Structure formats: C-alpha cells, structure tokens
Amino acid sequence: MSLSDQAALQRARKLARRRFADPTRGLLVAFEGPDGSGKTTQRKLFKTWLKSEGYDVVTTKWNSSALIKPIIKSRKAVRALSPEEFSLLHGADFRHRVEQVILPALWDGKLVIADRFLFTGLARDVARGLDLDWVLRLYQPLLWPDLVFYFAVSPVTSGKRVTATRMPSFYEAGQDVTDVDDPVESYQRFIARVIREYESLALIFNFITVDAEQSIAEQHRQIRDLFLDGKRRPWSRWNLDAVAEWLSLNGARR
Amino acid sequence: MTKTAATRAKLVAVDGVEAPALLAAAKAALAASTPREPAARGGISRWDASGIFQDLEVAEEEAGAASARTLLLLYAADLAFRLRWQIRPALAEGRTVVAAPYVDTAIAFGRAAGLPLNWLANLFRFAPRAGARVVVPAGAAPATAAKDGFVGFASGHLNGGNDPRARQRLITQTAAILARTPPAPRRRRSPRARS
Numbered sequence: 304m305s306l307s308d309q310a311a312l313q314r315a316r317k318l319a320r321r322r323f324a325d326p327t328r329g330l331l332v333a334f335e336g337p338d339g340s341g342k343t344t345q346r347k348l349f350k351t352w353l354k355s356e357g358y359d360v361v362t363t364k365w366n367s368s369a370l371i372k373p374i375i376k377s378r379k380a381v382r383a384l385s386p387e388e389f390s391l392l393h394g395a396d397f398r399h400r401v402e403q404v405i406l407p408a409l410w411d412g413k414l415v416i417a418d419r420f421l422f423t424g425l426a427r428d429v430a431r432g433l434d435l436d437w438v439l440r441l442y443q444p445l446l447w448p449d450l451v452f453y454f455a456v457s458p459v460t461s462g463k464r465v466t467a468t469r470m471p472s473f474y475e476a477g478q479d480v481t482d483v484d485d486p487v488e489s490y491q492r493f494i495a496r497v498i499r500e501y502e503s504l505a506l507i508f509n510f511i512t513v514d515a516e517q518s519i520a521e522q523h524r525q526i527r528d529l530f531l532d533g534k535r536r537p538w539s540r541w542n543l544d545a546v547a548e549w550l551s552l553n554g555a556r557r
Numbered sequence: 558m559t560k561t562a563a564t565r566a567k568l569v570a571v572d573g574v575e576a577p578a579l580l581a582a583a584k585a586a587l588a589a590s591t592p593r594e595p596a597a598r599g600g601i602s603r604w605d606a607s608g609i610f611q612d613l614e615v616a617e618e619e620a621g622a623a624s625a626r627t628l629l630l631l632y633a634a635d636l637a638f639r640l641r642w643q644i645r646p647a648l649a650e651g652r653t654v655v656a657a658p659y660v661d662t663a664i665a666f667g668r669a670a671g672l673p674l675n676w677l678a679n680l681f682r683f684a685p686r687a688g689a690r691v692v693v694p695a696g697a698a699p700a701t702a703a704k705d706g707f708v709g710f711a712s713g714h715l716n717g718g719n720d721p722r723a724r725q726r727l728i729t730q731t732a733a734i735l736a737r738t739p740p741a742p743r744r745r746r747s748p749r750a751r752s
Contacts, residue, residue, distance in 0.1 A: 391633045414622045
C-alpha cells in the first residue's frame with residue numbers, strides 16, 4: 304500500500320471514529336433464523352412500526368445485490384455450485400451490499416433492517432461442511448449489527464411451515480450435500496444441521512433469541528420491547544475497519 | 558487413479574499481469590513439463606472458465622461497481638470452479654495441468670489494492686499448492702498488455718474505466734508485488750471441516 308493510500312486510510316479511520324460517537328449515526332438490525340421461522344413477517348411488521356415512529360428505514364435482503372444476484376441465480380438454476388463456490392458467491396453478494404447499500408444508509412443516519420445477515424452464510428456454509436473460521440474470515444472486515452434477532456424454531460416446525468405451501472428448492476433443501484433425492488426429506492436433514500449451527504452462533508455472538516413458535520403478535524411485541532431496550536448500545540469497535548475501508552474506497556470524501 | 562498416474566500428475570502455476578505473455582508462458586510450461594509424453598498434457602486452465610466475469614461485464618451500470626474485495630471473492634469462486642472441473646480431474650488422470658493465472662496473481666492484485674495479506678491468504682486456502690511456479694515478468698507497457706487478463710479487467714473495473722492512470726498504477730504495482738513474491742509455496746489447509 305502506498306503512503307498516500309495509508310494516509311487516506313488513517314483519515315478514514317478518524318472520520319469513522321467520529322461518526323461512531325455521533326448519536327445521529329444509523330442503526331443496523333439483523334433478522335436471522337431458518338426458513339419458515341417467520342422472520343420476514345416480523346421484519347415487515349417491524350418496519351411498518353418503525354416508520355410510524357418516524358425512522359427512515361432501509362431494508363436489505365440476503366442474496367439481493369443487483370450486481371451479484373444474477374450470477375448466483377443462473378448458477379443455482381443449473382445446480383452448478385460446489386459448497387466453496389456457493390459460499391464465495393454469497394460472500395461477494397454480501398460485500399457488495401455492505402458497500403453499496405448498508406454502509407451508505409448507516410452513514411446517512413438511517414435504520415437498516417437486514418433480512419438475514421452474514422450469520423446466514425455462516426450457518427449454511429458450515430452445515431455444508433465448510434470450516435467456520437474460513438467462512439467467517441471471508442466476511443472480514445466484519446460489520447456488526449446493533450441488534451441481531453434470532454427467530455428460533457425446531458427443524459420440525461421449519462419443515463412443516465416451508466413444505467405446507469411449496470417444495471423446497473435444490474440448494475434450500477441442501478440436496479447438493481445430502482445426496483437425498485426427495486427435497487422434503489433432504490430439507491429436514493439439512494435444516495437440522497443449519498439450526499444446530501445457528502444455535503451455536505447465537506451463543507457465540509450473543510443473539511437475542513425470539514421464540515418463533517409464539518403467536519405473530521407476541522413476537523412483534525417482544526421485538527419492539529427489545530429494540531427499545533437495546534438500540535442505544537455502542538457500536539462494536541470491530542466496525543471501525545469496515546467503515547474506514549468503505550470510506551477510503553470513496554476517497555474519504557464524505 | 559493408478560500409482561504411476563498419481564506420480565506423474567503435476568499442477569504448474571503461471572502467474573503474471575499480461576494476458577498474452579501469460580498464455581505463451583503457460584503453453585511453454587505445459588510443453589516443457591511433458592516433453593516426451595504429449596498424452597500426459599492435461600491442458601491450460603485459464604481465468605474466467607466459469608464465465609462469472611463475463612456476466613459481470615454485462616451487468617447494468619446502476620448495479621454499482623465492485624470493490625477489490627468483491628472482485629477477489631469472485632476470482633476465488635471462479636478458481637474453485639476451475640479446480641473442480643479442470644484442474645482436479647486432470648490431476649486425477651495423472652496429467653499435467655497449467656493454471657494461468659493461479660493464486661499469486663490474485664494475491665498480488667489484492668495487495669496492490671491495499672487488502673491485508675492474511676485475508677487474501679485465507680481466501681485462497683482451498684487451492685492446493687502448485688508443484689511448480691512460473692512468474693511472467695512484466696514488459697515495458699504492462700497496462701496495455703494486461704487488457705484481457707484478470708488484473709487488467711479488475712483494475713479497470715475498480716475505477717469504473719474512468720481513470721486510466723489509476724488503472725495503470727494498480728497494474729504496475731501488482732506486477733512489482735508479484736515479482737517480489739517468494740517462490741516458496743504457502744502451506745494451505747482445506748476449508749472443508751474435518752468430520
């Protein structure tokens with residue numbers, strides 16, 4: 304790295320530090336959980352409530368980068384992805400959204416709701432047999448949410464809810480790693496592994512667990528209360544690297 | 558795979574920033590590795606065999622530019638594809654295969670773009686180390702010759718194609734870092750978890 308690049312990074316770190324301390328900085332709230340845990344329903348209710356409270360809300364969904372999503376979609380369609388390729392492409396999609404959607408919104412003081420965050424990548428990739436340390440480091444520099452709501456359901460409930468209305472897709476069912484022809488049976492096996500990984504992550508990273516077997520109204524009330532209690536937590540210092548790198552990409556002009 | 562085939566199988570990494578020189582060196586390395594056994598030549602594995610970067614090229618401008626990290630995650634995904642469909646099958650048949658470019662070009666590009674070495678080393682942990690390595694030195698005008706290769710593509714993409722001087726600087730820095738990269742192959746551990 305040249306001296307001018309290093310100087311730009313130092314400037315960016317200084318700017319980022321100042322923004323951390325500013326109460327007008329944005330908030331990042333992540334909704335995590337297995338398919339069928341009802342997190343999308345809760346995310347929509349939460350967003351509506353936040354807007355009624357006057358928040359400027361931005362939503363970002365897993366695998367939704369305008370640049371990377373088409374690349375993933377076409378390869379999923381022909382079932383052409385190995386676990387490593389699956390992991391790396393979703394990591395690229397996440398990184399692109401962090402730089403293009405999430406950090407600009409947070410910098411501008413908005414509240415970002417992430418419908419799935421990097422923990423989805425961790426849980427699914429580790430369930431596919433990849434090493435947690437390797438996958439976690441793909442997502443560096445880490446951007447840590449202010450709050451992570453984890454919607455906990457059993458594998459049986461997840462399976463029932465997902466298969467009640469549709470057939471799970473090839474990768475959703477983990478058929479690339481289970482070698483089971485029946486998507487429903489494969490899903491049951493795979494989601495049990497994913498949930499096991501989520502539960503480990505919930506402990507390691509201190510998620511706020513929401514019992515997703517409760518009624519929709521009860522969950523929503525709980526989320527509101529937890530948000531009001533937790534939203535003023537200080538930002539993790541780990542976020543400094545992510546913000547500084549993003550600022551230096553933008554020439555620290557902000 | 559027979560024992561003989563396993564012994565004969567060889568992965569040669571050819572790294573560099575200039576696409577035409579890289580291809581010429583790859584052909585020479587392939588011919589030199591099996592001078593008396595053309596049948597044992599597995600071929601050359603080239604950048605973007607998966608078509609990821611071709612897809613990226615036709616993306617709408619509004620989709621937003623990719624950063625160096627994003628481009629390297631994509632390069633790694635492409636390399637995983639090349640390993641699965643080109644490199645490992647050739648090695649399993651006891652053939653020599655030349656990867657041009659392989660890991661070092663991407664790591665040098667990442668370093669030139671200011672990314673930390675430990676992140677880059679972890680990213681490519683899934684790639685087996687090559688049995689032999691060739692670095693193609695850059696000529697007098699690397700930015701021009703890099704046009705069709707990964708480094709040329711990525712450098713142009715980073716600047717949105719709007720800053721030829723920044724692109725040129727990045728290519729020159731990548732070539733310089735690559736020339737300084739020690740020949741000793743890094744020790745790599747597969748990201749597949751042990752069961």
